[in-house]
Amino acid sequence: MKQDSGPLWSKAVVLSIFQELEVREKNIDEQNIPWASFFCVALGVYMATLDGSIVAVALPSIRADFGARLGLIQWVLSIYMLVITGLLLAAGRVADIVGQKGVFLGGLSVFTAGSLLCAAAPTAVTLIVARGIQGIGGAMLMAAAPAIVTATFPPSHRGRGLGLTGTVVGLGLTTGPPLGGLLLDLLGWRAIFYINLPIGIGAVAYGLAKLPPLKFTKPGQRFDLSGTLLFSAACATLLTASSKMGEHGSSPPYLIFIVSAILFGGFVLREKRAADPLIRLSLFKNRRFTFALAASLLTFISGIVSILFLPFYLTGVVGLSTSTMGMVMMVTPLVMMSLAHWAGGLSDRIGYRLLTTTGLIIRAGAFVAFILIDPDSSLALTFAGLLLLGVGTAIFMSPNTSSVMGAVPPQMLGVAGSLTAVARNLGMALGVALGAAVFDIALVKAGGTSIGTASLSNHPAFMTGWRAAMGMALAVCLSSVVISHLRGKDPERSDN
Incomplete structure (x- = not known):
């Protein structure tokens, strides 16, 4: 009996994968897919994601142009994250009160205006203020986008829609660095903000014509x-x-x-x-909702650790150039972009729990690969870890977001969408804090002084800190596996 019970779940996954990969998807009625609404959301999501990845590339040029100290220029990135995270829940609640369409298009407008102010900023301080304005628009976009996809796609295709959104996110992350480098070489750093203007204006005009009203909350709600x-x-x-x-x-x-x-x-x-609270705490009595958010938080805590330390390993220990290191780091977002749509569609057919738990187990394999790395390891082991990280994250992310959004009533979609983004941002912040603390403690005990120095000249100390940080990430990832599995059974699938 034990020998037969093990393969049952894996056999179901394999069969479903082959069914999903069939060219003829007979059960999907393309007339029920709101492509016009999705295209508008995709434009906004792509613009916001592209901006996040492209600005980091331009920081050295911005610093040189203004002659500002590094501590001040870092706020060009930090203020954006602070404003978005702080306002996400509020933006989600406003979207539920006044309607997702108004908040999404308002967010697009504010973000586009902020981009114009960034491009024209005469000083570093005004650039930081303009980035804060962009953050306000970004919070409105991120809160309303998943709510619009959830509200417009039929329940049987919700995972597919959210998976396509994940593909757009991966596209923005992947194209940001090379596009940023091209614009910097040809036109200078201000061009990375000017490029948002035609995208933003076009998306607002298209959304005014194509997006439905999408207001579910009864009148009289207070903020x-x-x-x-x-x-x-x-x-x-x-x-x-x-x-x-x-x-x-x-x-x-x-x-x-x-x-x-x-x-x-x-x-x-x-x-x-x-x-009339920002969020009704009774939502957290729903295990599918609460455990999915907890799994997402833990996933981003563990994931950011590899992103934080891999550049130091690849450039300092392995000796890769910055450009080659950037190409290696693109493996994970490229894989995520390729698989997110497929994973979302698959979750519409077989449910959330099996896919999310399987994805997190695959991610755990990535951290095992990273722990096994040493200074003399082949790059193939690094590529294997990045590949596993991309596959596991893609299989987890879209189904998990679909689980969160499907667990709330329509009048709370904005809040639910904002909470998924809050879990992501806070997870990354906590991951940086925990990863840095664990790495530093282990580094100092091994005789190291700083991460940069150790990666270049004290490889044993660096690798001690590396393995400690990756071991912490693995422990957090395994915790997320348990949390994901404990979310309970999936709801009955709907064909509507």
């Missing part, structure tokens, strides 16, 4: 300003503390973490008492 301020402050302090944890040699910001925890506690108390 919870107190809850918004508490949540934004809690996220801002947590992200600030996490960034300081990543600074080698700085004292751990325990006090800031405590302040953040107090603010989050105050937010929960406020939501319990509010007549």
Whole structure:
């Protein structure tokens, strides 16, 4: 009996994979797929994702142009993440109150206006302010986009729609660095912001004509300003503390973490008492919703660790050039872009839990590969880890997001969509903090002084910190496997 029970689930996956890969998808009625709405969402998502990956490439040029110190220029990236994370939940709630279409198109407009201000910024400080304006628009986009896809795609194709959104995200991440380099060489750093103008204007015009109203909340709902301020402050302090944890040699910001925890506690108390809260805490009684968000948080905590330390390993220990290192790092987003649509469509047919859990097990294999790396390892082992990371993440992400969005009523889609983005951003922030702390502790114990120096001249100390950080990531990833499996059985599939 035991020998037969093991392959049953894997046999089901294999059969479903072959069915999904059939050229003729007889059960899908293309007339039910809202391609016009999706194309509008795709334009906005691509623009926001492209901007996030393209700006990092331009930081050295921006710094040189303004003659600003590195600590100030880093805020060009940091302010964007702070504003988005702090306002996501508020933007989701506004979308539920006034309608997803208005918030999404408003976000596109604000983001496009912010891009124009960035391109014309005369000083580093005005550029940072303009990036904050972009962050406001980005929060509105990220909160409303999954809600629009969930509301417009029929339930039987929801995973497919969210998977296609994941493909667009992968496209933005993949094309950002090479496009950014091309624009920098030809036109200078301001061009990376000007490129958003035609995309944004075109997307707004198209969305006004094609997007349906998408308003599900009854009139009379009020906006919870107190809850918004508490949540934004809690996220801002947590992200600030996490960034300081990543600074080698700085004292751990325990006090800031405590302040953040107090603010989050105050937010929960406020939501319990509010007549119209930002988020109804009763949502978290639904295991499919809560455990899916928890699995997502843990997934991003573990995933950011490899992204944080791989560049140091590839350039310092292996000796790759920066451009070659960038090409190696593109393996994971390319794989994710290729598989996200397929994984989302497959989840429409066989459910969420099996796919998400299987994807996370594959991701655990990636961290095992990274732990086995040493200074003399072939690059093939690194490629294997990046490949497994991309495959596992693609198989997990779209079905998991579909699980979250399918667990809430239509009037809460905006909040649910914003929470998926909050889990992603906070997961990455916590992953940086935990990864940096574990790496530094192990590095110092092995006789190292700094990550840059160790990667170049003290490989044993660097590899000690590397394995400690990757071991932490593996432990977090295995925890996410358990959490994903415990979400409970999938709901009955709908053909509508």
